[in-house]
Amino acid sequence: MSDIGSRTEPGKRTLRRELLAARNGLTVDDVRQAARSLARRALELPELARARTVAAYVSVGAEPGTLVLLDALRERGVRVLLPALLPDNDLDWGAYTGEGSLARVQHGGRMALFEPAGRRLGPDAVTAADAVLLPGLAVDARGLRLGRGGGSYDRVLARLERADAHPALVVLLYDSEVVAHVPEEPHDRPVQAVVTPSGVRRFT
Template structure:
């Protein structure tokens, strides 16, 4: 399933991806404003992922603190503040990472909202399918242990809402999925 979803993303034209990125930025900003998030953990999109670069700049321009991941040697994630595209540097696996001071792996626990990459979300349950690398599984475990866990949302293309998404025991639900055309929210388990 992951291969099929990645291939569908790659088949999108640059114009389709740019149009989707603009609409997704608007959806994400509306969501951020609606929940009153002051600190947002996000990521720099790469390749055919739903675009986040305009969103990062818009959040920063509004005064929202934006945290970006820094991939560690063991594939865990450290975090650093986003201080503009000019302060991003190429890193391992083709990623772009902030060059500023590292804040530690637990810095994500201070975010109000964590925007997660993913490949699909079940539109009924909120179950998220990640890329399978495990980096965000560690982040999610940290957030589970936090006193006031952040809201979790995944940024996707509209076609990546997949009913009856197969799940493994470690796969997690999110609080929301944001696409260019829709925002779906899911109640947290009691």
């Protein structure tokens, strides 16, 4: 399901480089302040207000911060699922029960990820989620998301489709990452909303 090698990949690679360079220019304070604003905006979403199970992820580096939001969801009594990267780039899932339930995992030469340290629930656990918070680098006016190119979340979205599961799909980004156009491929699926530090934008 990876988009590597496709016709639109050169355009995606260029856009990814530009967006990652912008993120790398952020200070620790920039990231921390944005994380608080993101959590506040996301918690106002009706899709999260009524969710019993949310599949999310732990941000790393200069990604829009998620830990404040994860803890706030737990305080509401929401069951939070977090991914664990498998060798084939698919995702397994485990429950988040606080920062103490996370393990720092190094996957080869990539950036280390924070994954659930407890029992694995299997790749299909995501199909029980009422909302899925997706990482990304950009989203466009159609709701098409640009990921990092590994294909992990393409697999998640395909799994949801096969299971006829229809959770709310929400991407968390910085304001500047809502762009006019993202190169499109046949397997791409739009999200319903993007949350940025300044607000929420919905897509039809």
